[in-house]
Amino acid sequence: MAETTIGFEPPALVLAGAIEHPLTDITSYRAVGGYAQLERARAMSPHDVTDQLIQSNLRGRGGAFFPTGRKASFIPTPDKVAKPIYLTVNADESEPGTFKDREIMRRVPHRLIEGCLIAAHAIQSKHVFIYIRGEYSTEYDVLAAALEEARGAGLLGDVELTIHRGAGAYICGEETALLESLEGKRGQPRSKPPFPAIQGLYASPTLINNVETITNVPKVLELGPQEYAQIGAPPDSTGTRVFCLSGNVVRPGAYETPHGITVRHLIEDIGGGIANGRTLKAVMVGGSSFPVMTPDELDTKLDADSLGERGLFIGSGVITAIDDQACIVQFALRVAQFYMHESCGKCTPCRVGTRWLVQILRAVEDGSASENDLEVLLDVCDRIIGKCLCVLGDSAAMPVASCVTKFRDEFRAHLEHGGCPFGEDSSLAHLFAPVDQHAQVTA
Amino acid sequence: MIDEIREIAKQYPESKSAILPALRIAQEQYGWLSREAFEQVAEALDLTPAYCMSVASFYDMFQLEPVGTHMVEVCTNVCCGLVNAQAVLEAFERELGVSPGSTTADGNVTLRAVECLGGCSTPTIVAVDRRYRQSVTPEDVPGIVAELKHG
Amino acid sequence: MSAELVRVTIDEKEVHVAKGTGIIETALAAGIEIPVFCYEPRLGAPIGACRMCLVEIEGMPKLQAGCTLTAQDGMVVRTARTSAKAAEGQNATLEFILVNHPLDCPVCDKGGECPLQDLTFRYGPGKTRMNFEKTTFEKPIPISPTIALDRERCILCYRCTRFSEDVSEDGQLVARNRGAMSIITTFDDEPYSGAFTGNVTELCPVGALLPTQYRFEARPWEIQSVPTVCGMCPVGCNTSVDMREGKVKRVRSRNHHEIDEGWLCDKGRFAFTHLRSSDRIVDPIKRVRLRGFEPVSWDDALDTAEQLLRAAHGRVVVALSGSETVEQAYALAKLVRHGTDSHDAVLPEEVSGALDAYRLPLSAIADAQVVAVLGDVPLSESAPIVDLWVRKARRNGARIVTSEDEAKGADRIVLIWSGPGGRAGVRVAQLAERLGLADKDGCGAFFVPATPNGRGVADAWAAASDSEPGDLVSIGLLIVSGDEAAGDPNVRGLAERAEAVIAVSMFHGLAVGWADLVLPGTSYLEREGTYVNIEGRLQRLRRTAAPPGPSELEWIAQLASRLDVALSPHAPAVFAEVSERCYGGLSYSEVGERAALRAYEGAPAHVDEPALPEPQAKGDGLRLVCYKPLFSGPAVERVPELQFQRPQAEVELARADAERRGIKTGDEVTLTGGGASVTLRARVNKNLRAGVARVAREHAGDVLGTVDVARAGVTA
């Protein structure tokens, strides 16, 4: 059974010491300097720790790229609130194309735990929750074992750390849905404000960060914020990224590199180029939630600003190469099916709109749609974007709209051809979307 | 089981938070979330069975109908799809003689197509009884099916 | 509370509202309507789900759900009227809502009073761009015998499930599945049961949840709504009774924010069909020697009644039900007391005047810090709306306690006595006195009487005469007023001793057979008059449907004139007489449509009664507490759709008592006491206090007093 390829371009921070072999036991982790930063941090004032995070300009690796230190600084200090303060780590990783948090948890569980404990100190939290996606059984086992080791070594101090397993719902990666789920409810997002920093878990101040973000924290302290901030593409995209390279490339894998390398470098040099001698058609950048990139944009740097100039997003560090054997309409359809399946059903535009998108795309794919349906399709995207309760709706509409606008000819070809022009040759032909297992009703 | 659930609930500031672990335990015990399973969870956490069912039905990993002894879940999202997921799924359909979402006549295996399992660099990911197999190809499928028949 | 005012600009209009006011309300203050579906402040915090209320807020890049925001100083809001972006958002939402909607308005009972229909009319697109299959469901599904669910019409606003989870807290009506597959449902197709289920039919903003009784019965424009109050329990929820062609078609809430907050229990909502029960007595029925009983004319009946009254020679006894209006009770009292000089009555459970000093609107319960619920009858059975207020108090952070000691020390304490016992509220008044609750803001005490207007009836009886009851050795005539009295075993005992009996009864089978004359009774839905509720508030009943014959007031006035007693047949005039004596001269019109609670003036009365010890069970036994279930009584028994709501044959036990006996929920247990025994299913109730075994009266059989409780087949 093939393992995920792990690679890096110096410096490796998050995966440091774990490129060759996983670093799962506490002794080997200690051997690479593990838990030293926790000790240092605890000797510092909480405020100073937060300050170092602010100076490093570490930003969220979960998707929104929000400055981590600043988010921590929104958490009121214990003397200002009568409630406990919580740290919640988002390990729900369900964005199609993303697998970095899984690798981090498998390879450096102790670095994640160390990061949790440092971050807990920074916001003076006594209870940390790691919300891990339910499907990650092995990762749960590794993390739980590491936690027992850390607890045994007395590293937790007066902090409680609970690993909470999800049960299969992409939306629970959205921070407020995650909190609802952790509270024992259906994982439906909450309307903001109030923001979690003020009223989060059990209506108490709560900091929520992604696994990779938190795993960076010990490294920020180790290198010092100034040095950390030099890495990557300062000033905004500091540090490294564990990029998730997949799709039609020769060497897919999890590659840690500084921010700012080009997509081309990642695909062609690190990933060995497009497999089977085919040519690249499109790239899913950031995750399936964002607009796709066309081959002429390959020299764009993987940092938030460079991508932003092109209306693209760094998201959770996904790069999925799509070759010319894939039908882009089928790609859009399958992506839309994902969001329809994962829409929580709370707000109208997302619940209804994602289903409508699937219906139109299906008709385009089988050639029964009209040119007008393409306009309706774009219009439905427009009517979803910016109007939903959380950004899942936007995540469904943005990639679809980008496919239609960037590959309109291919969409038209379906209408003219009365079906998919690739026929059975498309790699995505008949790709089967999950049947909703709980539905006893027709939809 | 009720005691086990109540014990887990102690890890949380509010016992309702233990509903996912509780449903997981109940599902392991009953094979699926039957009426009785919901009643037990409800009793343990002081909730209504309707509430427990409502929560369970939100999550893909909970079975509200009986399922097979084994579960085969094939990722069919785009990253696996671009490589060979559809062929792997079809191989399972052939070998097991069932379509996705259903269970073999002997009640041994349920086949499901699922969303991205987070193993995109080693396509196709197949979760067999909730444990990942990586880089599964159509050629691997008969072996996996044989394993489930005998194991 | 600080009333800091902030300035908000909405569609270029400036308004000043208290900081924190919702944007929907702020807009209303500026005369601007923002359309909503999911927003319903009575259900708790807004959820921002439907996205109907999208508005543009200056400084925020994205459209915002107006319902989730509150007014901040300097906020600039643009609704669809002045913002193209907001208008586009609103259109988008409406289009999405309609995409799967069946548009079956012509056959939908909600048609004509449907927010979705109205908003579509006002803002909706003229045609649909949806060329694909709509989501379809089997429809309509009976989610209970009283409520039908049409899932195709559901817009998933979650009002109904939020009600079930966060207001009635029954946790039964829930959403199942996720995304486009989401549906509203109950557990395992069980009927949605509980005291308050019908409220969801009013909350639902579309025709998805509708009362089965109203199915295809009327269109809104054919309806006349009569504002009245419910006469089924001592709360007196304000209702609006919808009539078509002289018949009651449905009962809805008429929000009185101090009493019911717009909620109504299922008994009040669905029991009205008892009016049309097939065993309704429509003509007087007279005992005819040899031939038994036969219907007679009203003239004949009044002749007979007059004879019987005269023949009793001052030995008339009146047994009242406590469901009479103040006027009806007064009229009867005056007739008997002035016309025959008889002064004996069997009055419904009294309510002590000492409670008046602790008077509060029910809504004050929600703001209490501590609510002490004393007595062993579940509030949800005796006065269901009070139970909702207590739940709201708990959600607001109040401690709910069950003993005096636990109540001490808080600033805002509310005491509630839900019988049995409590001696007409004397005990709770004494307790209030001990805790010093008089004149303390937000503090008060309630006693839940067993009948809807027991207090008003007692007031009326007393107001009619100052004469003292005599020492009756024999009863010449017993007048049984109403079906509750007719069903009371004590009253039946008196009837056996009486030389003659006149009964006022709505239904065959209650008094026919043992009364010499049965006069057709009326329902509270058929009367004009007033009731005094649990708070001590006078409220006004209006006639909705016409009774089959003359009302009680009408025929009592006729009889009175035969006995030379002056009595008006009109409620306002009768009320004026009573009011002069006991309601400070308040006029009938002042009672009004949304009655105010009269303030109590004067010092709290000191009740000097010896503190009786609490009743205790003997030995190892448990004290049997029997209660009258909400879903019981002559009216409920006549409504087939409500039968599923009647209580199970079960006994509730406290956790400790159950554990000591090795009893689990669901076990068959035998109760033995007072020389009888009964076998029931056990239910362990963690909220019940120890030492008590609680059973609905109708399931207690002849068991009495202290009971032994053991698993069936095991001897205790």
Ligand SMILES: Cc1cc2nc3c(=O)[nH]c(=O)nc-3n(C[C@H](O)[C@H](O)[C@H](O)COP(=O)(O)O)c2cc1C
């Ligand atoms: C639909 C949706 C799914 C998301 N899934 C994840 C996820 O799986 N993991 C994650 O870390 N963040 C996810 N996010 C982002 C989180 O809401 C949140 O921004 C993030 O956890 C914050 O952590 P960070 O600041 O460290 O990135 C998701 C957001 C949305 C809208």
Ligand code: SF4
């Ligand atoms: S049934 Fe009515 S109240 Fe309930 S979610 Fe649907 S539309 Fe809303």
Ligand code: FES
């Ligand atoms: S009314 Fe505001 S989102 Fe529904």
